[in-house]
Amino acid sequence: LKKLELAQEHLKQSEKMSTLGQLCAGVVHEINNPLNFICGNVTPAKDYGEDLLRLLGLYAKHYPQPAAEIQQYADVIDLDFLIEDFPKALLSMGLGAERLQQIVQSVRHFSRQDTYEKQRVNIHQGIDSTLTILHNRLKPKGKNPGITVTKDYGKLPLVECYSGSINQVLMNLLCNAIDALEESQVNRFKVTGSAAVQADRFQVPVSPQCSDYCPQGVKQKAPAPPKITIRTKFIGSDGDQGDSSGGQVVISIIDNGPGMTEEVKQKIFEPFFTTKSIDKGTGLGLDICKKIVVEQHGGQITCTSNPGKGTEFAIAIPVGSYHKGLQAKDPNQ
Ligand SMILES: Nc1ncnc2c1ncn2[C@@H]1O[C@H](COP(=O)(O)OP(=O)(O)OP(=O)(O)O)[C@@H](O)[C@H]1O
Ligand SMILES: [Mg+2]
Structure with a gap:
């Protein structure tokens, strides 16, 4: 009887784990698609951002005296800090997305159904x-x-x-x-x-x-x-x-x-x-x-x-x- 109880408990436990595993694999599968959107767009977003900043630099070079409204807005958004921080923000978003991709890949590999x-x-x-x-x-x-x-x-x-x-x-x-x-x-x-x-x-x-x-x-x-x-x-x-x-x-x-x-x-x-x-x-x-x-x-x-x-x-x-x-x-x- 004791053996039977043990076996039942064992079965219950492994069923619970297998349900959890399936759930986890399902969630990760759903995450994979939107994650690919992010990963696929981080590099173009970085390039666009850099292009815009370069363009801004050219404007500053050729029009060193901006209109008062432009200067005011540049102060409000703290332009110098923005120029410095924007590429860093995109870089860390890229690294985060890459890390997420690794995790998703690992979970998918880990929970691959045994044939x-x-x-x-x-x-x-x-x-x-x-x-x-x-x-x-x-x-x-x-x-x-x-x-x-x-x-x-x-x-x-x-x-x-x-x-x-x-x-x-x-x-x-x-x-x-x-x-x-x-x-x-x-x-x-x-x-x-x-x-x-x-x-x-x-x-x-x-x-x-x-x-x-x-x-x-x-x-x-x-x-x-x-x-x-x-x-x-x-x-x-x-x-x-x-x-x-x-x-x-x-x-x-x-x-x-x-x-x-x-x-x-x-x-x-x-x-x-x-x-x-x-x-x-x-x-x-x-x-x-x-x-x-x-x-x-x-x-x-x-x-x-x-x-x-x-x-x-x-x-x-x-x-x-x-x-x-x-x-x-x-x-x-
Ligand atoms: N690396 C280790 N160092 C020290 N003690 C260990 C180590 N691995 C296992 N043990 C001992 O062996 C016991 C049994 O391990 P086992 O993995 O079977 O169960 P558990 O870790 O206690 O629980 P469960 O794995 O089911 O969550 C542990 O409770 C612990 O006392
Ligand atoms: Mg253990």
């Missing part, structure tokens, strides 16, 4: 899309330094897999790393005893080892900046990197967060095991990752973690059968 067949996928593209979607959680905010992401990408062949599912695994592992790093930031600034709790959790520079109250002015070791490293490599079927017939790709996601105790590590792949509050975690993330990697793709997922030493998750996915002559469907064809 019943595996497809040949560029794993690095999947990682980059996931990072774009997570940008908001990684970037610096106020005194929060943000999380530095280092990409250590090896040379990978295309991997025959269910790309939507693999993206889901990457998303779960990266979210866990971000949660862990945020958690260590919170603990870093936690104040115990009767002393006042710091309102801004990123305000006081306290070393990670110092979870007790540290009075201001006491010299402290600088905390290690939060960091995630994503490493990929290809391991040929004979163990070296030269053979591309078969073999597997290994993707490692390494954080320098608080790590886990042995007791926690033993349970992380159990469904509903979580150390997070009810509004933050369901405890299904790693259970789903394991099912996708091991059952769906015949791969492996391993975790190396020690308290205070950070965490590394590594997933190994077989490259697939197409190297051996069986053609998988290439989505780009």
Whole structure:
């Protein structure tokens, strides 16, 4: 009965996520068209603006004494500032539109419907899309330094897999790393005893080892900046990197967060095991990752973690059968 309840809960959760995913893909699809209008018009608008400013310059050169009404209006609109600021405003609109396009592209790539067949996928593209979607959680905010992401990408062949599912695994592992790093930031600034709790959790520079109250002015070791490293490599079927017939790709996601105790590590792949509050975690993330990697793709997922030493998750996915002559469907064809 317990198993049945678990399975039901699982199904409910994944249905909820799939509805959300469809909704998200729909919204992004609708945003794409108007966004293209903006992107397509920013460059001409910039050119027109520059032409008009040049024309204005020519008028000023040939008619250095404008009529009083023109001079008055130039003062009202603060012409000098306008001339300086107008190209900057257009430039930042262009950059913003470009950034939006990247996000839209990433979400579209991320939420691409899985077909019943595996497809040949560029794993690095999947990682980059996931990072774009997570940008908001990684970037610096106020005194929060943000999380530095280092990409250590090896040379990978295309991997025959269910790309939507693999993206889901990457998303779960990266979210866990971000949660862990945020958690260590919170603990870093936690104040115990009767002393006042710091309102801004990123305000006081306290070393990670110092979870007790540290009075201001006491010299402290600088905390290690939060960091995630994503490493990929290809391991040929004979163990070296030269053979591309078969073999597997290994993707490692390494954080320098608080790590886990042995007791926690033993349970992380159990469904509903979580150390997070009810509004933050369901405890299904790693259970789903394991099912996708091991059952769906015949791969492996391993975790190396020690308290205070950070965490590394590594997933190994077989490259697939197409190297051996069986053609998988290439989505780009
Ligand atoms: N990178 C990590 N660093 C430290 N602890 C981790 C890390 N990744 C996972 N854990 C631990 O493993 C537990 C289980 O992770 P899992 O992803 O299955 O669930 P969750 O993140 O708690 O919730 P959900 O993913 O369903 O929102 C987490 O609650 C956390 O204690
Ligand atoms: Mg999780």
